[in-house]
Amino acid sequence: MIRFGDAFILAYTKLRVHKIRTGVAVGVSGILFGLIAVVIIIAQGVFSSVDSFSDVGLNNRTVVTITRSGGALAFNEYDKRDDPTFVAEVEAAHKALVGKKTALAKKYGISYDPAMEDSSPVIVDPQTKRKIIKDSALGDAVVQELANAKRLAEYKPFNVDEYVRKYPSAKVLQAYKPLQPSSGLLAYMKNGKESFASQSNNQMYGRSDDAPALTILDGSLSEPFISSTSFDPTKGDIPVIIPYGAAEKLLGYKKLGGETSTEDRLTRLQEVRSRIGEATATYCYRNNASQALLAQALAQKEEMRLGAANKEYVQPSLVYEVPGEAECGAIATVKDTRTAAQKKQAAQQVLYEKELGTYIGEPEQHLVTVRGVGISSDLGASGQSSVAEMTQALFSSSLGYGTWNIPANLLAEVPQAARPASIFEDTATISTQTMLFGYEAFLVEFTNKDEARTLFKSNGVFGEGDATSIYAMPFGSGILIADELRTMFTNALMWVLLVVGGVAVIILASIIGRTVSEGRRESSIFRAIGASRVDIGSIYGIYVLLLSLRVIVFTAVLGIGIALVVEILYWKEATLGAQLAYASSDLTKEFHLFSLASPYLLWIAGAILVAGILASIIPILLGARRNPIKDMRSEG
Amino acid sequence: MIEGGTDLNHRRAAVRQILKEFEGDIDAATGAMRSYMEAHPDVLATATLNVAPTAVLPISDAPVLLSVRNLVKVYKPGKQRITVLDGVTFDIHESEIIAITGASGSGKSTLMHLLGGLDKPTSGEIVVGGTSLAKLSDAKLSLFRRQTIGFVFQFFYLQPFLKLRRNLEVSGMFARMSRKERHQKVSELAEKVGLGDRLEHYPKELSGGQMQRAAIARALLNNPRLILADEPTGNLDSKNGEQIIELFESIRKEFGTTVVIVTHDKNIARRADRTINLVDGRLA
Numbered sequence: 046m047i048r049f050g051d052a053f054i055l056a057y058t059k060l061r062v063h064k065i066r067t068g069v070a071v072g073v074s075g076i077l078f079g080l081i082a083v084v085i086i087i088a089q090g091v092f093s094s095v096d097s098f099s100d101v102g103l104n105n106r107t108v109v110t111i112t113r114s115g116g117a118l119a120f121n122e123y124d125k126r127d128d129p130t131f132v133a134e135v136e137a138a139h140k141a142l143v144g145k146k147t148a149l150a151k152k153y154g155i156s157y158d159p160a161m162e163d164s165s166p167v168i169v170d171p172q173t174k175r176k177i178i179k180d181s182a183l184g185d186a187v188v189q190e191l192a193n194a195k196r197l198a199e200y201k202p203f204n205v206d207e208y209v210r211k212y213p214s215a216k217v218l219q220a221y222k223p224l225q226p227s228s229g230l231l232a233y234m235k236n237g238k239e240s241f242a243s244q245s246n247n248q249m250y251g252r253s254d255d256a257p258a259l260t261i262l263d264g265s266l267s268e269p270f271i272s273s274t275s276f277d278p279t280k281g282d283i284p285v286i287i288p289y290g291a292a293e294k295l296l297g298y299k300k301l302g303g304e305t306s307t308e309d310r311l312t313r314l315q316e317v318r319s320r321i322g323e324a325t326a327t328y329c330y331r332n333n334a335s336q337a338l339l340a341q342a343l344a345q346k347e348e349m350r351l352g353a354a355n356k357e358y359v360q361p362s363l364v365y366e367v368p369g370e371a372e373c374g375a376i377a378t379v380k381d382t383r384t385a386a387q388k389k390q391a392a393q394q395v396l397y398e399k400e401l402g403t404y405i406g407e408p409e410q411h412l413v414t415v416r417g418v419g420i421s422s423d424l425g426a427s428g429q430s431s432v433a434e435m436t437q438a439l440f441s442s443s444l445g446y447g448t449w450n451i452p453a454n455l456l457a458e459v460p461q462a463a464r465p466a467s468i469f470e471d472t473a474t475i476s477t478q479t480m481l482f483g484y485e486a487f488l489v490e491f492t493n494k495d496e497a498r499t500l501f502k503s504n505g506v507f508g509e510g511d512a513t514s515i516y517a518m519p520f521g522s523g524i525l526i527a528d529e530l531r532t533m534f535t536n537a538l539m540w541v542l543l544v545v546g547g548v549a550v551i552i553l554a555s556i557i558g559r560t561v562s563e564g565r566r567e568s569s570i571f572r573a574i575g576a577s578r579v580d581i582g583s584i585y586g587i588y589v590l591l592l593s594l595r596v597i598v599f600t601a602v603l604g605i606g607i608a609l610v611v612e613i614l615y616w617k618e619a620t621l622g623a624q625l626a627y628a629s630s631d632l633t634k635e636f637h638l639f640s641l642a643s644p645y646l647l648w649i650a651g652a653i654l655v656a657g658i659l660a661s662i663i664p665i666l667l668g669a670r671r672n673p674i675k676d677m678r679s680e681g
Numbered sequence: 682m683i684e685g686g687t688d689l690n691h692r693r694a695a696v697r698q699i700l701k702e703f704e705g706d707i708d709a710a711t712g713a714m715r716s717y718m719e720a721h722p723d724v725l726a727t728a729t730l731n732v733a734p735t736a737v738l739p740i741s742d743a744p745v746l747l748s749v750r751n752l753v754k755v756y757k758p759g760k761q762r763i764t765v766l767d768g769v770t771f772d773i774h775e776s777e778i779i780a781i782t783g784a785s786g787s788g789k790s791t792l793m794h795l796l797g798g799l800d801k802p803t804s805g806e807i808v809v810g811g812t813s814l815a816k817l818s819d820a821k822l823s824l825f826r827r828q829t830i831g832f833v834f835q836f837f838y839l840q841p842f843l844k845l846r847r848n849l850e851v852s853g854m855f856a857r858m859s860r861k862e863r864h865q866k867v868s869e870l871a872e873k874v875g876l877g878d879r880l881e882h883y884p885k886e887l888s889g890g891q892m893q894r895a896a897i898a899r900a901l902l903n904n905p906r907l908i909l910a911d912e913p914t915g916n917l918d919s920k921n922g923e924q925i926i927e928l929f930e931s932i933r934k935e936f937g938t939t940v941v942i943v944t945h946d947k948n949i950a951r952r953a954d955r956t957i958n959l960v961d962g963r964l965a
Binding site for chain 1: 794797799800819820823824826827828830831832834838840841842843847851852854855856857860899900903
């Protein structure tokens with residue numbers, strides 16, 4: 046059999062003979078495989094970089110938010126307004142209330158006109174002639190009390206312990222919900238000002254970036270995000286981890302424009318991080334009585350403004366002052382010209398309300414100042430549904446959307462007076478919203494990542510979701526999603542390689558087939574001067590290897606070249622993105638998009654070789670078995 | 682002693698006389714033939730073997746190198762049956778230069794390919810150097826070709842992208858000749874065929890005659906006992922053709938190589954020791 050070196054010389058000659066054909070085969074196959082190589086190199090770079098950030102934030106822990114929302118099962122008075130049973134109950138409750146009020150009003154000398162103050166919530170539908178609850182009465186206390194009672198009776202608290210029992214490594218860390226005072230509202234003071242316009246919106250519709258909720262977070266979970274060492278708890282400020290964008294705003298920075306260089310963005314991040322201790326914001330707590338009094342003061346103020354032009358207008362005998370917007374202060378009395386009888390009447394009214402059970406207590410308000418102690422990521426939303434959001438979440442270490450987290454351990458160091466129990470201790474009863482929407486969330490830590498993955502597949506970001514109302518999301522780290530994407534990437538890569546490999550086989554087969562058929566005369570001459578079939582097969586085999594090697598080299602050059610360009614162009618931005626996403630305390634960490642450490646690059650080389658071999662087997666075998674005489678005749 | 686003239690009839694008569702005189706005693710006939718040839722070197726040089734197909738003429742006392750017996754080659758394209766060679770029998774002795782002539786389609790090239798083991802006969806036997814080709818496997822035939830045969834083609838078939846040196850080395854590559862030995866032999870052979878200064882040139886830089894000389898040098902690389910040349914001058918002018926036949930004569934003289942030339946060229950045929958003329962697949 047011919048020596049390898051000699052076969053190599055003759056095979057290499059074939060590549061030189063068919064330069065254009067070889068170039069086309071190498072070019073097309075190389076581009077196909079090269080693009081895959083680009084994806085692999087960049088993906089490997091990303092995954093390696095993600096790994097390098099694994100000690101940042103909560104990336105080394107597997108914490109999951111498990112949320113239940115069961116609103117569909119809750120009692121809803123709007124659906125029951127024509128339900129005869131409910132209507133009858135409402136009618137009876139209303140009758141009892143009117144009776145009680147009438148009796149108590151008589152007892153305390155209060156004027157009470159049931160027709161004016163408590164008209165019946167039930168009417169007869171003119172079309173069906175059946176009793177229904179009026180639309181306008183659905184929010185009445187008598188309807189709401191009944192509905193809430195039914196909801197409470199139906200309501201089953203989310204037993205998270207029972208739910209995670211099937212995951213042995215899971216440990217429930219804490220309930221994860223916004224601070225909910227036992228009475229009233231804790232409202233964010235946008236730009237340091239109390240909003241007198243729509244006090245209830247925050248409570249009704251939950252959190253937003255403009256009105257972030259406050260949530261107490263376990264110290265071990267919040268610790269990786271704390272960057273300020275200057276926090277002094279004795280000053281009475283509440284420590285808080287602030288999302289980067291909000292911190293930037295609080296510190297008076299203008300949001301950087303799209304044209305801002307990456308260096309400037311990193312510098313900004315560094316500045317915000319170093320100055321986070323200067324970032325403060327205020328919340329105003331008012332209990333129900335304070336809110337009601339404020340509402341009265343505001344209405345009174347408006348009434349007096351309108352009445353100022355009217356000479357016949359008589360000011361109320363008891364006038365309240367609306368506090369300053371930045372104060373969150375008590376509603377002071379500025380004028381009290383009530384007679385003794387009027388004051389007695391007011392006292393009687395309180396007694397009447399107390400006995401009736403509608404007394405809302407003494408006004409209480411408290412200005413809460415929060416101070417930044419760390420930064421969390423802006424990225425990530427509470428429910429990823431699109432690929433874009435999932436990709437965004439890949440790098441996110443978000444600690445919840447629209448939520449500022451208070452480190453529990455630091456909060457404990459704040460003097461008690463600065464953190465009243467009515468705000469900071471979990472004394473709230475289950476809210477109507479909780480019962481209606483069933484929104485209850487818990488933070489659960491898994492020591493076994495696979496169990497978390499299983500949960501995500503059945504009830505979370507990785508799965509298609511099932512009919513249950515449980516939803517699981519990574520908390521504080523997107524590392525598990527990155528892991529999952531890596532697996533998905535590998536699976537997808539297999540298919541892409543198969544398809545591209547198939548196309549490459551077809552291209553290479555046509556090129557090799559033509560080369561073999563056009564080389565028949567040459568082969569017949571070689572046979573005449575002593576070459577065996579094995580010799581001819583060896584020459585073509587090496588030709589195919591050389592062709593495949595050229596494809597591999599072209600693929601490598603193209604893949605590495607494009608990936609390098611991407612790396613050079615985008616690594617700084619990626620680093621910035623990762624720094625923001627991971628809120629890393631180490632700003633020297635870099636996020637690269639280029640790595641050749643992927644075994645899948647060898648897969649590509651293997652796929653090219655296999656494609657070449659598959660494409661060449663039949664032409665070479667057929668060529669080697671041909672009668673050289675025929676080939677000499679047909680050519681000679 | 683037989684007296685001979687220069688005309689063809691006279692020479693034929695002389696041969697018949699020899700055969701008659703020494704009938705049954707081939708050795709004696711051979712001796713007589715040699716004596717006659719020494720005295721009349723031109724007599725048998727262009728003699729045509731116009732004898733019965735089965736007849737063998739002992740015109741040399743050199744050992745027989747190639748023996749062909751009742752060779753038949755039939756092609757069957759579709760339902761047709763074409764007999765290309767029909768009972769051909771002859772011997773070729775070592776160091777002979779034999780011309781195979783005949784009209785187009787007479788079976789010359791087929792005969793050449795069968796002699797070189799590139800094709801298998803339908804029936805009959807070819808024995809080269811004591812080896813019957815019919816019994817050889819494809820691999821053994823390949824070995825036989827590279828050890829025993831040197832092919833020379835009308836169109837030279839040099840590799841256009843290989844320099845002349847590499848082209849000449851190709852047959853040595855299949856024989857697993859060492860690079861050093863190849864290099865040395867190629868240099869020697871190139872000198873011999875007058876191409877010593879052209880080894881680093883590509884074939885396109887050579888003339889037709891030079892290319893054919895290069896092809897002959899390639900054929901000689903493995904020291905073949907038999908050179909099979911298919912229309913070696915068919916693509917050359919008469920001057921170059923003359924040079925090629927002189928080269929074959931020189932090779933025969935120097936290496937004792939037997940040369941079989943398929944040719945249309947009467948001048949070439951005249952220069953051969955003998956001519957085998959084929960007519961419709963049979964010896965004429």
